Amino acid sequence: MYKIIVNGAKGKMGQAVISAVSADAELELAGQTDVGDDLGKTIKDTGAQIVVDFTHPSVRMQNVRTIINNGASAVIGTTGFTDEDLKAIDAESKKLKRGVLIAPNFGIGAVLMMQFAAQAAKYMPHVEIVEYHHDHKADAPSGTAIKTAQLINEAVGQTNPPAVESKEFLAERSQGAKLGNVRIHAVRLPGFVATQEVMLGALGQRLVLRHETINRESFMPGVILACKKILDKQGLIYGLEKLL
Amino acid sequence: MYKIIVNGAKGKMGQAVISAVSADAELELAGQTDVGDDLGKTIKDTGAQIVVDFTHPSVRMQNVRTIINNGASAVIGTTGFTDEDLKAIDAESKKLKRGVLIAPNFGIGAVLMMQFAAQAAKYMPHVEIVEYHHDHKADAPSGTAIKTAQLINEAVGQTNPPAVESKEFLAERSQGAKLGNVRIHAVRLPGFVATQEVMLGALGQRLVLRHETINRESFMPGVILACKKILDKQGLIYGLEKLL
Amino acid sequence: MYKIIVNGAKGKMGQAVISAVSADAELELAGQTDVGDDLGKTIKDTGAQIVVDFTHPSVRMQNVRTIINNGASAVIGTTGFTDEDLKAIDAESKKLKRGVLIAPNFGIGAVLMMQFAAQAAKYMPHVEIVEYHHDHKADAPSGTAIKTAQLINEAVGQTNPPAVESKEFLAERSQGAKLGNVRIHAVRLPGFVATQEVMLGALGQRLVLRHETINRESFMPGVILACKKILDKQGLIYGLEKLL
Amino acid sequence: MYKIIVNGAKGKMGQAVISAVSADAELELAGQTDVGDDLGKTIKDTGAQIVVDFTHPSVRMQNVRTIINNGASAVIGTTGFTDEDLKAIDAESKKLKRGVLIAPNFGIGAVLMMQFAAQAAKYMPHVEIVEYHHDHKADAPSGTAIKTAQLINEAVGQTNPPAVESKEFLAERSQGAKLGNVRIHAVRLPGFVATQEVMLGALGQRLVLRHETINRESFMPGVILACKKILDKQGLIYGLEKLL
Numbered sequence: 011m012y013k014i015i016v017n018g019a020k021g022k023m024g025q026a027v028i029s030a031v032s033a034d035a036e037l038e039l040a041g042q043t044d045v046g047d048d049l050g051k052t053i054k055d056t057g058a059q060i061v062v063d064f065t066h067p068s069v070r071m072q073n074v075r076t077i078i079n080n081g082a083s084a085v086i087g088t089t090g091f092t093d094e095d096l097k098a099i100d101a102e103s104k105k106l107k108r109g110v111l112i113a114p115n116f117g118i119g120a121v122l123m124m125q126f127a128a129q130a131a132k133y134m135p136h137v138e139i140v141e142y143h144h145d146h147k148a149d150a151p152s153g154t155a156i157k158t159a160q161l162i163n164e165a166v167g168q169t170n171p172p173a174v175e176s177k178e179f180l181a182e183r184s185q186g187a188k189l190g191n192v193r194i195h196a197v198r199l200p201g202f203v204a205t206q207e208v209m210l211g212a213l214g215q216r217l218v219l220r221h222e223t224i225n226r227e228s229f230m231p232g233v234i235l236a237c238k239k240i241l242d243k244q245g246l247i248y249g250l251e252k253l254l
Numbered sequence: 255m256y257k258i259i260v261n262g263a264k265g266k267m268g269q270a271v272i273s274a275v276s277a278d279a280e281l282e283l284a285g286q287t288d289v290g291d292d293l294g295k296t297i298k299d300t301g302a303q304i305v306v307d308f309t310h311p312s313v314r315m316q317n318v319r320t321i322i323n324n325g326a327s328a329v330i331g332t333t334g335f336t337d338e339d340l341k342a343i344d345a346e347s348k349k350l351k352r353g354v355l356i357a358p359n360f361g362i363g364a365v366l367m368m369q370f371a372a373q374a375a376k377y378m379p380h381v382e383i384v385e386y387h388h389d390h391k392a393d394a395p396s397g398t399a400i401k402t403a404q405l406i407n408e409a410v411g412q413t414n415p416p417a418v419e420s421k422e423f424l425a426e427r428s429q430g431a432k433l434g435n436v437r438i439h440a441v442r443l444p445g446f447v448a449t450q451e452v453m454l455g456a457l458g459q460r461l462v463l464r465h466e467t468i469n470r471e472s473f474m475p476g477v478i479l480a481c482k483k484i485l486d487k488q489g490l491i492y493g494l495e496k497l498l
Numbered sequence: 499m500y501k502i503i504v505n506g507a508k509g510k511m512g513q514a515v516i517s518a519v520s521a522d523a524e525l526e527l528a529g530q531t532d533v534g535d536d537l538g539k540t541i542k543d544t545g546a547q548i549v550v551d552f553t554h555p556s557v558r559m560q561n562v563r564t565i566i567n568n569g570a571s572a573v574i575g576t577t578g579f580t581d582e583d584l585k586a587i588d589a590e591s592k593k594l595k596r597g598v599l600i601a602p603n604f605g606i607g608a609v610l611m612m613q614f615a616a617q618a619a620k621y622m623p624h625v626e627i628v629e630y631h632h633d634h635k636a637d638a639p640s641g642t643a644i645k646t647a648q649l650i651n652e653a654v655g656q657t658n659p660p661a662v663e664s665k666e667f668l669a670e671r672s673q674g675a676k677l678g679n680v681r682i683h684a685v686r687l688p689g690f691v692a693t694q695e696v697m698l699g700a701l702g703q704r705l706v707l708r709h710e711t712i713n714r715e716s717f718m719p720g721v722i723l724a725c726k727k728i729l730d731k732q733g734l735i736y737g738l739e740k741l742l
Numbered sequence: 743m744y745k746i747i748v749n750g751a752k753g754k755m756g757q758a759v760i761s762a763v764s765a766d767a768e769l770e771l772a773g774q775t776d777v778g779d780d781l782g783k784t785i786k787d788t789g790a791q792i793v794v795d796f797t798h799p800s801v802r803m804q805n806v807r808t809i810i811n812n813g814a815s816a817v818i819g820t821t822g823f824t825d826e827d828l829k830a831i832d833a834e835s836k837k838l839k840r841g842v843l844i845a846p847n848f849g850i851g852a853v854l855m856m857q858f859a860a861q862a863a864k865y866m867p868h869v870e871i872v873e874y875h876h877d878h879k880a881d882a883p884s885g886t887a888i889k890t891a892q893l894i895n896e897a898v899g900q901t902n903p904p905a906v907e908s909k910e911f912l913a914e915r916s917q918g919a920k921l922g923n924v925r926i927h928a929v930r931l932p933g934f935v936a937t938q939e940v941m942l943g944a945l946g947q948r949l950v951l952r953h954e955t956i957n958r959e960s961f962m963p964g965v966i967l968a969c970k971k972i973l974d975k976q977g978l979i980y981g982l983e984k985l986l
Contacts, residue, residue: 214960458716472702
């Protein structure tokens with residue numbers, strides 16, 4: 011039995027993780043923490059081996075460090091990590107011999123979408139990403155969109171720039187953020203949980219890879235899998251697909 | 255028989271208009287002009303009553319003025335007009351007793367989409383627009399997207415702001431341009447002609463109004479209709495729906 | 499305070515209605531019934547004025563009759579009613595001076611989609627419907643799809659038949675069911691709650707009206723509204739839009 | 743220089759192929775044939791090595807046989823071939839030492855969609871296909887949809903049946919045609935050229951692979967490639983991906 015602490019226990023993802031951990035025969039819910047609680051002390055007191063963290067981008071680094079410095083491994087669904095963050099986490103967790111999984115998305119369909127996007131962009135290098143989330147999401151663009159753009163950029167040496175540099179008539183930019191040459195657009199509306207479209211265009215045709223999450227249950231198989239595999243790892247693992 | 259000049263005759267829209275005008279029993283193609291030609295002189299020489307203009311945002315005002323100052327009425331598909339532009343055109347064309355139709359979109363389906371968007375936003379005031387065009391389009395966002403946002407803003411006193419002001423992690427903005435509180439996102443890829451989605455969200459549901467143009471034939475019934483009705487008008491008419 | 503019984507209390511919609519009724523200051527949850535319970539006796543014992551029914555198509559008529567014959571009004575979300583059913587309910591409920599609301603869909607966005615579909619079909623009479631529901635739904639096509647097709651058929655004298663009668667190469671029919679000339683396609687997959695697309699085509703363009711429900715909360719404002727208005731009515735009211 | 747005959751020369755695809763062949767430096771347009779012409783004689787007279795055939799499902803077998811029996815290789819875009827057809831063509835073309843490429847779709851994006859569908863179905867075995875074509879298409883479902891379903895059935899031992907066998911309330915079937923357990927729905931409307939969605943559902947999530955063709959130019963790179971590779975082959979090659 012692995013002992014698990016859920017950090018961000020009052021949030022919707024935290025609640026779903028608590029249910030999923032409680033229902034699993036090989037996992038034990040050792041503690042629940044949230045803003046204001048002493049996570050480090052809870053790890054020590056309970057002897058938990060793993061912390062699942064779904065909290066806020068503003069405390070992303072502080073939480074990872076608290077987890078690994080107190081002897082636990084980390085399964086992280088919080089978003090907002092920069093390249094510098096990831097390098098630092100990899101170095102620190104290797105030194106401490108702890109595993110840290112950071113997954114922009116725990117849904118198998120989303121992982122497939124990201125892999126297909128990178129494959130398809132080799133043949134259809136004109137590509138943009140539009141992601142849609144509920145209007146309480148704290149960051150933009152989503153971690154999944156950033157991860158997708160990174161995978162595309164790694165797979166394709168040169169995604170093509172627009173043929174025409176459009177002149178914009180509104181003060182703010184309508185053409186989205188750029189990661190490399192991949193443009194990302196973020197829509198925030200009630201009536202969405204988490205949706206992403208990767209759009210690849212070519213002469214006279216296009217291919218759209220769309221993933222839609224309609225509730226948080228869809229992430230739980232991925233979270234549980236990560237809990238069961240993270241203790242064997244050291245250093246940063248970025249993306250659920252690395253554990254499949 | 256109305257005598258028509260097509261300005262922007264070398265462009266794809268211009269070519270489609272030339273075919274459509276030539277095929278219509280009540281219209282006569284009196285001339286074709288493009289960059290470098292003297293439009294004013296051609297109007298005088300041919301005695302054309304109407305100029306259909308599909309050119310470039312950068313010459314939008316110059317062309318309208320050339321048309322009405324030389325005694326013709328104007329059917330304009332060029333985009334990029336600002337509020338100040340529209341006011342000036344209305345005043346100048348009234349003074350000259352000429353009609354100027356400016357239509358962000360000549361497709362009946364697009365006009366329906368815009369009207370439905372304004373109606374639906376009264377009940378579902380959380381709304382964003384994503385428009386998709388080919389990568390040779392010279393402006394962003396599209397005239398149709400701007401017109402849609404204007405209609406929504408006129409219909410709804412207050413479209414709701416996001417519940418959370420998202421923190422952005424990429425240097426450029428992913429959340430699009432704003433017109434009032436309506437956010438607009440512009441995607442530019444080969445494999446599109448002109449597509450727009452108006453997305454309205456509410457608790458647990460959403461309504462999406464999507465219009466897709468796959469070739470320029472779809473605009474021709476609207477352009478021909480406009481040619482046949484513009485001679486009876488004076489001043490600015492903004493939007494094909496005003497002629498339906 | 500109106501006294502409400504929820505019939506189909508063990509189902510997911512029933513559970514959502516129980517929560518919504520319990521949370522409303524003007525409504526009182528007087529009873530919960532399901533398969534095997536005596537609904538008629540429960541109405542008598544509790545003195546409930548209204549029964550909200552989300553049960554199974556196979557018992558749709560029996561339940562409506564039990565409700566109105568025991569002196570209550572009915573708010574019905576169960577689907578599967580035929581034209582003959584609706585006529586019988588109208589006649590019987592008028593005789594008993596009870597109101598019966600049958601709504602294929604309690605979501606405001608869905609009601610807007612249906613109205614827009616009927617309006618747009620006047621200008622774009624080539625139309626088909628694709629509806630997507632979870633794979634536990636007991637009937638096909640959905641009540642919302644049937645209602646939409648009826649509204650289109652009422653609004654448009656003639657929706658156009660296909661230009662070519664396609665030859666089919668598979669034993670079963672791929673081109674869907676027909677209601678009048680409107681074809682309806684039903685997809686049943688996990689990962690959907692309730693989604694519908696009305697697709698209207700014309701030369702070179704199309705308009706798609708898409709409504710997506712991602713959880714049952716979206717229906718509750720409509721159910722509560724219906725409970726508060728049904729006591730003033732007699733006979734059948736078909737469609738939530740009649741109460742707006 | 744390969745000598746090419748285009749059969750179906752008066753059709754829209756035929757016209758596009760004629761333009762593409764004429765524009766290619768390594769190919770020579772040796773002849774154009776259509777209904778009423780003697781294809782066999784034209785092959786003999788011109789000495790053409792390859793016939794590109796985009797005609798009608800009703801003459802699919804007759805044309806293939808005429809081509810290979812007169813000594814040419816075949817690049818076939820016509821649809822409607824059954825399993826028995828394909829077996830017969832493979833046997834006959836091997837005997838004659840001619841190559842026959844039959845491709846349900848010549849677009850690279852469509853080929854990617856089919857491959858991704860088969861891969862994803864291993865992880866998400868609940869899958870249905872909806873295809874959308876213009877209303878002059880002579881068969882349903884499309885060759886691409888049938889090919890996609892075949893690839894999914896080969897990749898996945900068991901695609902899951904619906905959890906509930908839905909009761910249908912309309913006389914004709916709304917749930918589409920079945921190939922194995924994969925349901926296929928065919929929409930026929932103006933405003934489409936050729937679009938397909940493969941929808942894969944799982945608990946709380948779904949993945950949609952959508953390919954959209956907006957004009958026939960998109961197929962030409964695939965047709966030209968097939969012409970250049972087919973002379974090296976013998977027997978049936980089914981699917982453009984086999985030549986990539």
